[in-house]
Amino acid sequence: MGALGWLLSIVAVLAIASRWARSSWSPLIGLAAAWPLTCVLMILALLLFLLVRQWWGVMTAVVVIALQVLAIAPLYLPDSHLQGxxxxxxxxxxxxxxxxxxxxxxxxxxxxxxxxxxxxxxxxxxxxxxxxxxxxxxxxxxxxxxxxxxxxxxxxxxxxxxxxxxxxxxxxxxxxxxxxxxxxxxxxxxxxxxxxxxxxxxxxxxxxxxxxxxxxxxxxxxxxxxxxxxxxxxxxxxxxxxxxxxxxxxxxxxxxxxxxxxxxxxxxxxxxxxxxxxxxxxxxxxxxxxxxxxxxxxxxxxxxxxxxxxxxx
Structure with missing residues (x-):
């Protein structure tokens, strides 16, 4: 389970990196498109690390999840509305x-x-x-x-x-x-x-x-x-x-x-x-x-x- 957690963590980190990659490489384009799914996978990785008590994995997962939250949170914060x-x-x-x-x-x-x-x-x-x-x-x-x-x-x-x-x-x-x-x-x-x-x-x-x-x-x-x-x-x-x-x-x-x-x-x-x-x-x-x-x-x-x-x- 710990190995699966690390695999999911690697995918999530690569997905974070792909959001800032100006690339025409199709696999990287696909990874960036799958970004919301990797956020869910990272929560699963955290649960796996907790289950097997891999504390370095837990800390890694918490850091990655925090980075994901920082990236996605602005999309849930509405702008002030104009009149018109x-x-x-x-x-x-x-x-x-x-x-x-x-x-x-x-x-x-x-x-x-x-x-x-x-x-x-x-x-x-x-x-x-x-x-x-x-x-x-x-x-x-x-x-x-x-x-x-x-x-x-x-x-x-x-x-x-x-x-x-x-x-x-x-x-x-x-x-x-x-x-x-x-x-x-x-x-x-x-x-x-x-x-x-x-x-x-x-x-x-x-x-x-x-x-x-x-x-x-x-x-x-x-x-x-x-x-x-x-x-x-x-x-x-x-x-x-x-x-x-x-x-x-x-x-x-x-x-x-x-x-x-x-x-x-x-x-x-x-x-x-x-x-x-x-x-x-x-x-x-x-x-x-x-x-x-x-x-x-x-x-x-x-x-x-x-x-x-x-x-x-």
Whole structure:
């Protein structure tokens, strides 16, 4: 039992290190994604050390657990909330367009979503969403529907002006549009879908696309309010993802103090282990984040309640 405890401790220490590794090595990417699970494993290691009275192991486990708590605790501490206009943002990946269009529109209605970002939007899926009534709820849209996983779109309650951004370096479409929100003014909306890590041992494209979207977001004028929704194929525990959270950008989960919010892979509770769908803000604050199952897709919808200060604030 003591040997198993030490093995779990080694895995946990490597996972801590992986959170600060800027790497395209797929096993390290996977280890960082599994960070929340290693926190649970470390508690098991502590119990094993106590059971066999290995006191050095107990002390090691306590130190590692303390490091884990220091890393994860900020995600459970909500930011102070701004006053302003509340916008509910819904982010959903449709899994090659297979997500149930009626369920998506019902979720939009139920939560009174004002902005929806959609990944893996195929032409057929777009037609089904329109037939289900999405345009009657959110009359403004900017979409590029393409086969398989490449298509991306934005639907909005507010008038949209498409903004050109060069997305030729990406595997999938990235959509940018400026929304005119009453009482708030212009808000840049961005629908992101960066590529997943490769199945082999090296994923340079994964790292490159995260870097590219980070640079593009960082290039926006500092006074521009921004809401980003998307499948980043990266968790908060990936250093490359956290590098995007500079210049005023923040993850809605962190702002709301929601903590660990897994969105993939939907199907069974024990396979929904990692949070790769995100809503990011700048010049706004998320006060609540939750998820909801959508039939037909392997992602849960991520729903963030965002407060955007008025234009006079």
């Amino acid at each position: 206009t509340t916008i509910t943002v819904l982010q959903i990946n449709l899994r090659f367009g297979a997500g149930d269009a009626g369920a998506v529109v019902a979720t939009i209605r139920e939560h009174d979503a004002g902005v929806v970002t959609v990944n893996e939007l195929t032409p057929e899926a777009r037609a089904k969403l329109v037939a289900a009534g999405i345009d009657s709820v959110l009359p403004y849209s900017y979409t590029i529907a393409e086969p398989k996983a490449a298509g991306t779109g934005i639907w909005s309650r507010y008038p949209l002006t498409p903004v050109h951004q060069d997305d030729q370096s990406y595997a999938f479409r990235q959509i940018w549009a400026e929304a005119e929100v009453p009482g708030v003014g212009p808000v840049m909306l961005v629908a992101v879908h960066t590529r997943p890590p490769e199945k082999d041992m090296s994923s340079p494209g994964w790292l490159t696309e995260l870097d590219t979207i980070g640079r593009q977001l960082g290039a926006l004028r500092p006074d521009v309010k921004v809401i980003v929704g998307g499948d980043f194929n990266a968790t908060y525990d990936h250093f490359a993802f956290r590098q995007i959270l500079t210049g005023g950008f923040a993850d809605a989960v962190d702002q709301a103090g929601t903590g660990w919010v897994p969105t993939w892979r939907e199907g069974r509770w024990y396979t929904r282990l990692i949070g790769i769908d995100h809503v990011l803000t700048r010049g706004a604050t998320a006060k609540e984040v939750r998820t909801e199952a959508i039939y037909g897709t392997d992602h849960r919808a991520l729903i963030a309640t965002v407060v955007v200060p008025s234009s006079s604030s």
